[in-house]
Amino acid sequence: MYLPDFEYHMPATIQEACALLAEKGQVAKVLAGGTDLLNKMKHGLVAPAVLISLKQLEQLSNIEYEEGKGVLIGARATHNAICNSKLLQEKYLSICEAAHHMANNQIRNVGTIGGNISNAVPSADLPPILMALDASITLVGTKGERVMALEEFFVGPGKTLLAPDEIIAQIVIPDQSCTGSTYIKFGLRRSGALAVVGVAVAVTMDGNVCKDARIVLGAVAPVPMRAPKAEAMIIGKAISDDLLEEVGVCASTECKPIDDIRGSAEYRRDMVRVFTKRALRKAINEGHV
Numbered sequence: 001m002y003l004p005d006f007e008y009h010m011p012a013t014i015q016e017a018c019a020l021l022a023e024k025g026q027v028a029k030v031l032a033g034g035t036d037l038l039n040k041m042k043h044g045l046v047a048p049a050v051l052i053s054l055k056q057l058e059q060l061s062n063i064e065y066e067e068g069k070g071v072l073i074g075a076r077a078t079h080n081a082i083c084n085s086k087l088l089q090e091k092y093l094s095i096c097e098a099a100h101h102m103a104n105n106q107i108r109n110v111g112t113i114g115g116n117i118s119n120a121v122p123s124a125d126l127p128p129i130l131m132a133l134d135a136s137i138t139l140v141g142t143k144g145e146r147v148m149a150l151e152e153f154f155v156g157p158g159k160t161l162l163a164p165d166e167i168i169a170q171i172v173i174p175d176q177s178c179t180g181s182t183y184i185k186f187g188l189r190r191s192g193a194l195a196v197v198g199v200a201v202a203v204t205m206d207g208n209v210c211k212d213a214r215i216v217l218g219a220v221a222p223v224p225m226r227a228p229k230a231e232a233m234i235i236g237k238a239i240s241d242d243l244l245e246e247v248g249v250c251a252s253t254e255c256k257p258i259d260d261i262r263g264s265a266e267y268r269r270d271m272v273r274v275f276t277k278r279a280l281r282k283a284i285n286e287g288h289v
């Protein structure tokens with residue numbers, strides 16, 4: 001399996017990268033960690049004539065906190081950089097855990113959060129927990145910068161609102177009142193497996209009463225999806241086992257899974273029921289974000 005020929009660029013600024021994307025048009029692709037793109041090229045699934053590497057854009061690797069904005073994660077931050085970030089471990093352990101359970105160490109060393117989001121694969125692990133934490137993304141293009149809720153970014157499998165000359169620059173997790181969050185996934189192996197079902201939740205508890213909740217389901221619809229009816233069912237209620245079961249059942253009716261080689265739609269629905277209940281219980285009981 002050889003890579004096809006391509007023209008390679010390593011711009012020094014994000015503006016230069018966007019200008020190159022605009023100039024080269026459809027035949028150009030952004031290259032981050034390459035764990036997905038280079039694999040697809042080797043298998044002949046895509047053959048971009050131009051690769052524009054983000055390698056020199058060091059500023060896109062930062063993970064930092066900015067007063068009034070929240071935690072900013074550069075799109076080039078690798079999964080292992082996310083797992084090992086002290087800031088994220090303190091503020092959003094759930095994101096570190098989601099990254100830790102992805103792929104294997106080699107992939108986590110080079111695969112990036114920006115690549116994980118841009119891919120728009122329904123089973124991707126980071127979008128659900130980021131959406132549960134109300135993340136937004138900053139897109140930079142030749143005409144400037146725009147910010148959008150991550151929830152609005154995905155259009156369908158492999159399809160996003162990214163314009164041809166745009167690059168995802170950073171992910172912003174706003175300060176929030178949530179008291180617990182988690183992402184749990186079910187894969188066909190213990191590690192390194194894509195999600196058959198993934199559920200992320202963020203809850204704001206006041207004693208035993210749930211003041212707010214965001215429930216996001218992965219791998220069970222064309223895009224990672226909120227489960228609004230299940231959320232409405234838990235908000236304002238005192239938590240009990242019966243309620244968590246009802247919320248799980250509700251989420252399982254909201255999702256839109258398909259049959260594929262990793263599981264049937266029926267199986268996925270039932271796993272959504274079980275995992276929603278399990279994720280809520282974990283976020284409520286463990287009490288860390």
Ligand SMILES: Cc1cc2nc3c(=O)[nH]c(=O)nc-3n(C[C@H](O)[C@H](O)[C@H](O)COP(=O)(O)OP(=O)(O)OC[C@H]3O[C@@H](n4cnc5c(N)ncnc54)[C@H](O)[C@@H]3O)c2cc1C
Nearest residue numbers: 032033034035036037103111112114115116118124125168
């Ligand atoms: C063995 C293996 C196991 C895997 N396991 C998992 C898993 O458990 N969970 C999971 O979610 N994924 C998994 N993946 C998929 C993949 O590794 C991840 O999605 C990874 O995060 C992709 O990031 P990357 O930097 O390597 O992207 P690349 O391969 O460099 O790029 C992927 C796509 O995103 C675009 N892109 C990249 N960065 C940007 C940017 N900043 N702005 C705009 N476009 C951009 C590229 O043009 C390309 O179209 C696995 C892959 C392999 C090969």
